[in-house]
Amino acid sequence: MNPWLEALWYILPAYFANSSPVVFKGRTPIDFGKNFIDNKRILGDGKTWRGFFGGLTVGVLISLIQYHLIPSYYGSPYFALKLGFALSFGALLGDLIGSFIKRRANFPRGYPAIGLDQWGFLIVAMILAYPIKTIETKQVLFLLVVTPFVHWLANVFAYKVGWKSVPW
């Protein structure tokens, strides 16, 4: 496979895990409405258990669909599941870390942090997936460049179809 296409194929579960919580919405926040030691919300109402598990499920399902389409890339459904889980969990964890940082910096819910929103989930996904399967340096750099554009396109799309109230 072409190295750039392979990089996108590799990261696909993370992209889907990161973008799908907006569809699931949900009510119970992951931080259960609790504040951190600075008396500000730990994560905020934007991060829900339903969104988290919805994102995780979609990400893992994507990896199984990928296995079905090109079995040789993952080698086995078990490996697809393992890598898909690591990438999806990493993407969601990266997003939660981002929310945690934004709450500390007094950003209101849904307010964008340029850079953190586009790279945070990607970096944590690549780190958690690293022990299972990794990509080359040039592919990592490629994903760091294209992900902000993919992220922006996905958000504009989610806004246009009415899943999000703001286009970021």
Add this chain to the structure above:
Amino acid sequence: MNPWLEALWYILPAYFANSSPVVFKGRTPIDFGKNFIDNKRILGDGKTWRGFFGGLTVGVLISLIQYHLIPSYYGSPYFALKLGFALSFGALLGDLIGSFIKRRANFPRGYPAIGLDQWGFLIVAMILAYPIKTIETKQVLFLLVVTPFVHWLANVFAYKVGWKSVPW
């Protein structure tokens, strides 16, 4: 060399190029005070020619000092100069791209963009240096994790010694 230390040794010129413009200050802005097609400043008064060339000079000097300390890492002063230039130029270019994006998003001069400020210069530096000398995937991921902390410490230091008026 330990792979984590090697990663920091590799990126050192970029760190210095990124942090030194604040010392040089300067008056003539790189965009010569001109506006972009959106009628907002292209880069803003915070980016000066003096800061740019000061940062470039410091970054390249650091690579020559590194060559002096551990000659085997670069192999030749010419190679040190080439890699130091690519890393420094990349760090400064990444920072300018960041300012360009911040101006488009209506961020006032000096206002932080969490993520963009810490990762933008690093990513462009690694991309421009890639054809000359690169590091492994795990080292790239390591630098992506530690650079925000290094960046934050450097800014707090610059604020404490009076080089910057804000601690970010």
